[in-house]
Amino acid sequence: MPAALCHNADFTTTKGQIGTCADGEVEGEFQVSCPEGEIALEPVFVQTWTNNPDGTISGLTGWTLLNDGDCLTAVDLAPLAEVEFQRLTIAPSPVTVQPPDGWTLVNIETITYTSPTPQTFATTLLGIPVTIEATPATYTWDYDDGTTPTQTTDPGAPYPDQSVFHTYSDEGTATITLGTTWEGRFQITGTSSWTPITGTALTTATAPPLTIYEARSRLVTDPLD
Template sequence: MIPGEGDLIDDVRRAFAEMTITAPPVTVIDGRGWTFVQIDTIVYSDDTPQTLTTTVGGTPVEIRATPVEWRWDFGDKTKPLTTTKPGGPYPDKTVTHVYTRLGTYTVTLTTTWQGQWRLVGETQWRDVDGQNTTTSTSEPFTTHEIRTRLVTPPG
């Protein structure tokens, strides 16, 4: 350990906890604004790390935040779903939800971020103790119902 490294680590931990992380977007069925009840509704986000270059305790450092967990609240009073992947657009069905009632909903996503840091110019990242979280919401969307009926063929 270099002299003062313990203080630097404490300062980095505080900087990571206070770091402004841009919340990743929430996409529901590719943003079309509606979905059907009683079928899988695909939701997804992003897993791109974010890096901040700053000075901590007089030392230039880079702090990187990497998303590690996504907690999806689907807005319909069901239990939230926690995943370790952000999902993806169709045909990826990693993160889905079935709505059972007609209505207008928004999905709220709480993303948990793990931090790493390094001195500017170094190549090796070191882990930061602690985590950071962000919250984002989807655009409102509505659910629709498909109804079928049997008819007598003409003729």
């Protein structure tokens, strides 16, 4: 049941109640005025009663205005944004390998790269609509041959502009894994400023198995038939 909002003519006093407003008060829309850059929370009303053993209730009170609407800044929402950031389902960075057909050669550059595109998510914090943005910060490439993984802030690029690559020294198979560390920031809907989120998120993606061959020179009869 909604609560009536009773106030005097200049809105200097406001209360929540069920029923008729007192003399000198009128019912109207609740108003909260916040400074620029802040946003108002909705007012909170409470009602109390006692549950009796026979299933009835007693002592039912009218609705009381518990919180007349706080003004919050993005900094106030930052701890909640940090928790929400860890709950997000961030799509792992895609893994692209060149040569592209599932094989490569010993002693040549095997090129790897990914997309640095940020991801955005719409959610609410304390009922306030916000946008959270996750942006790739670092990439860790594990080439599955016992060498130390490569960590970089460079997403790489395809041939002939490759900047992230690996050279295998032995034949075999390998499954390349990419771990991406994401940084976050959030924005209250309707505002223009972004607030950084403390902490990072991690996603992991793997490429299909890669077969590594060694190219060998062979003497053959000339001419070839």
